[in-house]
């Protein structure tokens with residue numbers, strides 16, 4: 396079978412790498428991909444937003460399955476457009492991707508189907524929102540309703556910060572339409588983890604849990620990023636918790652979407668906090684997590700293409716996992732998540748690790764940076780500590796790096812600090 400992956404980041408490289416191991420894949424394409432993926436797939440210079448070109452490419456190259464990585468094309472209806480042309484996709488339609496695209500929709504779904512989550516109210520009026528903040532008190536969480544590239548969530552330690560976030564979103568319109576509505580949410584305390592599942596309608600097949608590290612700097616300091624590193628599985632999240640979260644969260648969400656006539660096909664991602672009252676949802680995503688995918692897929696024993704086909708055919712893919720831990724550390728451009736330099740030559744990384752490329756391009760036969768998150772260095776080990784040692788042995792020290800930085804404590808924070 397010929398397979399197309401849409402996207403260009405580390406998540407897509409990881410998907411492509413896993414698919415390249417499949418005996419069932421003939422030709423593997425990625426659009427647009429990045430230079431680091433070329434050893435695993437053919438990069439096709441079509442942007443994620445170029446719908447007609449993507450469809451024509453899929454038709455002209457006998458692509459039998461397309462996997463869409465990022466959220467933006469999903470919410471633009473790329474899966475719908477492929478299906479309307481009779482092309483098979485493993486991705487949710489726009490109406491189902493709304494579980495990620497609108498936080499107020501996701502919250503309503505959770506209320507209706509009794510899925511454990513933080514208590515909340517939704518507002519368009521800043522005065523009413525502030526009044527609610529006054530009633531509940533700080534810390535409190537302010538969320539832009541729509542997609543905001545990971546920047547739409549403000550964990551406010553004080554009421555003043557909450558008021559400012561409300562004004563930024565509802566009055567100054569910092570996130571334009573995405574922030575025209577805000578969700579004001581109870582602050583939850585506990586360690587965070589992510590649970591992703593292959594979903595098709597009522598059928599839910601969970602993967603192993605992963606833990607992302609979202610803050611830019613060591614000790615969970617600095618601004619929120621797309622994710623600076625991750626590991627899987629997560630030892631402090633017990634099997635009982637996974638079973639509970641699968642039944643009470645992922646299954647209820649999938650079945651709820653069917654009931655709402657928004658049946659979901661694709662990867663359902665639950666961002667969870669392990670509170671004293673059990674796991675609670677902080678967000679749903681309609682796609683593979685980044686960087687969680689980079690540490691989860693390497694542990695999957697199954698052929699990924701077979702899994703996707705089984706799930707699409709309503710068959711249990713019988714997921715099997717290696718009994719190891721996989722850990723990955725992101726190398727980011729200096730300045731990220733704010734403005735950063737581009738075109739810097741990548742450092743040498745060698746040793747017993749693998750590299751997943753995100754923001755790179757080729758220039759004079761060398762890889763140079765083009766993005767905030769540049770690559771992820773990953774390794775598998777018998778324990779979290781063993782995987783961590785393998786990874787960190789391969790990366791030059793932060794002092795030696797010119798133009799890049801990384802966190803030195805991925806996997807070391809067992810208790811997720813707030814934020």
Ligand code: AMP
Pocket residue numbers: 513536545546547548550580581582583584587609619666677678813814
């Ligand atoms: P998100 O952009 O939705 O992934 O949220 C960014 C971060 O905000 C999460 O990783 C959490 O650390 C934090 N967060 C979101 N919602 C809550 C909440 N209700 N309570 C505590 N922390 C939260």
Ligand code: GLY
Pocket residue numbers: 607621622680683684685686687
């Ligand atoms: N790692 C968080 C996300 O993919 O949204």
